[in-house]
Structures are given as C-alpha cells and as structure tokens.
Amino acid sequence: MTRSGGVLEATHEVRRLDIDVGLPFDVFRGRYEQAVPAMDDATLARMIRDGAGWDEVLRAAAANAPHHFMIYWSFEATPLMGLAGHHLRCVEYLMGNHTTAERMYRHDPGVMLYAPLRTTIHEDVRGTTWFSVDQPGATFASFGDPHVTAVGVELDHNLAALLEHLDVPVPERLLHR
Numbered sequence: 001m002t003r004s005g006g007v008l009e010a011t012h013e014v015r016r017l018d019i020d021v022g023l024p025f026d027v028f029r030g031r032y033e034q035a036v037p038a039m040d041d042a043t044l045a046r047m048i049r050d051g052a053g054w055d056e057v058l059r060a061a062a063a064n065a066p067h068h069f070m071i072y073w074s075f076e077a078t079p080l081m082g083l084a085g086h087h088l089r090c091v092e093y094l095m096g097n098h099t100t101a102e103r104m105y106r107h108d109p110g111v112m113l114y115a116p117l118r119t120t121i122h123e124d125v126r127g128t129t130w131f132s133v134d135q136p137g138a139t140f141a142s143f144g145d146p147h148v149t150a151v152g153v154e155l156d157h158n159l160a161a162l163l164e165h166l167d168v169p170v171p172e173r174l175l176h177r
Helices: 025-035 039-049 052-062 080-083 098-105 111-115 136-141 147-164
Strands: 001-002 007-009 016-020 070-076 090-096 116-122 129-134
Touching: 025 116, 025 129, 039 052, 039 090, 052 098, 090 098, 098 111, 098 147, 129 136, 136 147
Parallel strands: none
Antiparallel strands: 001 007, 016 129, 070 090, 090 116, 116 129
16 A cells, blocks of 8 residues: 555455356346345334444344345346347346444445445356356455455355355355465
C-alpha cells in the first residue's frame, strides 16, 4: 500500500473463479437461491428501528443464512441485454452476511467496497452454465490487516462449503491457507 498526499493506493490481484456447474441454468439458479435465501428485509428493518442488540442480529442472520450467505440484491440482466439482441442468460447477485462483514468492518469500514460478494450465474454460447465470483480471501487481503485477511480466508472456506453443498466443483484455491 502506498500513500501519496491524501490518497492510499493498494494494488491487488483479483482472482475470478468461473465454475462450470454441470447443470441447466434454471436448475442451478433454483438450487443456488434455495441455499442462499434472500435477506429478510422486514426483520432487518425491524431490528434497526427497534435498536436490537447485536446478539439478536447474529441469531437472525444465522436463521436466514443456513449456508453462511444470503442474497442482498439480484439483477436479471437477460431482459435488458435482450434489447440489444443477446439471448444468453445472466443473473447478478450481491451475496454475503452482514455479521461476517462486521468482523472486518470494525477494523476497516472500507471493506464494504467488496462486501457483500458479487456473483453471477450465466450461460455461454455452448449452453454451459457458470457460477462466477472473485475469491474473497485474495480481495480482502489487499487491506493489509491480518484481522480482515483472516475473515477473507474464512469466506473462502464458507464459499467452498456452499459450492460443495450445491454439488459443484470446488476450486482448490478456496481450500488452502
């Protein structure tokens, strides 16, 4: 990390993982959205409104995210790109867990640039369905804080467990460290 005036600059390697899920697009999308449910907006809004304690937030997140992750946002790119004549399907997601992010945020709120994780499910011209995500451990290591880096490695392991649950190949990079 270098500092020049009021600017910090961190160069880091982004390691995108593209995984051939071996399933039709709709089948994998359904399995993914079942394993990674949408965040419970109503419960979260109520907890914020009522000033809930962090223990309540932890319990609610654990109940909402049986595989450590929940979907905060999704965008189906296919209809929009279809206007330009494209037919390949793609859905983008922001997937994460605010209780995990908090364990990095306390050391550097800038981690929210990469939390939640951005993922896609998309198909290629051969009809192969892919799940893509940048490796969290490599990304969060760029903050140069061992506490943040450790949570990034934990996210690698959580992502590996999710992929294993979805019965798709787990990249070796997620298993080491």
